[in-house]
Amino acid sequence: MITTARVELQTQGNAHILNITRSVADEVRQSGINSGIVTVFCPGATGGVTTIEFEEGAVRDFRRLFDEIAAPDRAYAHNALAGDGNGHSHVRAALLGPSLTVPFVDGKLILGTWQEIIFVDFDNRPRQRSIVLQIMGE
Amino acid sequence: MITTARVELQTQGNAHILNITRSVADEVRQSGINSGIVTVFCPGATGGVTTIEFEEGAVRDFRRLFDEIAAPDRAYAHNALAGDGNGHSHVRAALLGPSLTVPFVDGKLILGTWQEIIFVDFDNRPRQRSIVLQIMGE
C-alpha cells in the first residue's frame, strides 16, 4: 500500500528550522498502513530534512554549524551568475540532503525519545513549502 | 513483504564507529525477501548512519572531520541550556543523518567491494543502541 501526503509549511527562511514530527506521525497513523517506511522529501533545492533533539540550544548550534561551513556573506559563484543571493542556501541544502526515511511499526514512527523530524529552510527569504510524505508498507 | 529487525550494539560513544554490514546482510538474507531495500535507522538524536571503506585510516580521518567542524570542547548553546555536555554530538548527528537506504537483489546487499555500512555513535558516553532495519520488497 502507498499513500502520498503533504505537510504545508510557512517558513521564515534563513535556516529556519521547523519540527514536523507531529504532522508526519499523524499522516502515518491516518494512512491505515500498519508497518513500513515514510520517505520525507523536500521538493526544492534550498531545503533539507533530518532529525535532531528539538531543544532551543541544539537548534541554535545546528544553525551555527552552517553559518561556519557555508557563511551567507562570502562570495559565491551562484550569486555572481544567478544573482539571487542564496548561494549559501544551495550548498547547505545539497550537503544536508532533501530526503529522510523513517520506519514505522503498528502505525507508530520508530524514533528516539528526544528525536524529532525537522525541515530546514535554507533559502534567504520566507517560503511556502509543501513537504512530501510517501508512506509505503502493508 | 516487510520484516523489522534490530542490530543491538554496545558502543564506546565519542564518535565510536562500528561496522554493521555483516549484521545487516544477515538480516536481509534471513528475511527471505528476494529483492528490495533495507532502511537502516538510528532511533536516537546522537547517532548517524552512512557507508565508508572500513579501514583504520579512513575511519580516523572521518572522526577528525567531525572534530574539526564540530569540536567537542567549544561552547554550545545546548550545553548551556541542557547541561549534558553533548552539544557537539547533536549537531554532528543531525548533519550526518539517522537513515540510510541500501538496495538488495537476490537476497544480497548491493555494495561496492570496499563499502561497509557504519553506525557512528556521536554521544559523549558509552551507549546501548538498537539500530532498526526495515526490510521491504518481494
Place this chain on the structure above:
Amino acid sequence: MITTARVELQTQGNAHILNITRSVADEVRQSGINSGIVTVFCPGATGGVTTIEFEEGAVRDFRRLFDEIAAPDRAYAHNALAGDGNGHSHVRAALLGPSLTVPFVDGKLILGTWQEIIFVDFDNRPRQRSIVLQIMGE
C-alpha cells in the same frame, strides 16, 4: 512491484558532479510503476548522491565546500596506510552519503522546479560508475 535499473556513468573523478535526473526519470517512467519511491544508490566508497540546482555557479560552490572541509592536499591517515592518495575522497563520500530516496506519483518524480539529482564522484581519478536505482511501488 520492484524494478532494479542502472545508470552507467563515465566520470572524471575529483568531485566531478553529474546530473542524472533525466536517467532516473526515464527509468521510473519505463518501470510502469505508478506511485512509489526510487532509491538512488552509489555502490562504492568514494561517491555520493544528493540534489542541487544544477547551475554552474552552485555546482562550483558545492565543490569548494568540500575543498574547504576536506582538502585533498593535507595529511590523511588513509593515505599513510592505504597509499592510494584518496583519503579526502573517503571522508567526503561518507559525509554526503551514498543513498537518496525520491518519491514519484503518476510515473513522475516529485522534484522542485530547479532541483536536479546529482552523483558526485569524489575519487581522485576517472571512474566507470554504475548507479543503482531500486524502484518500488504499485
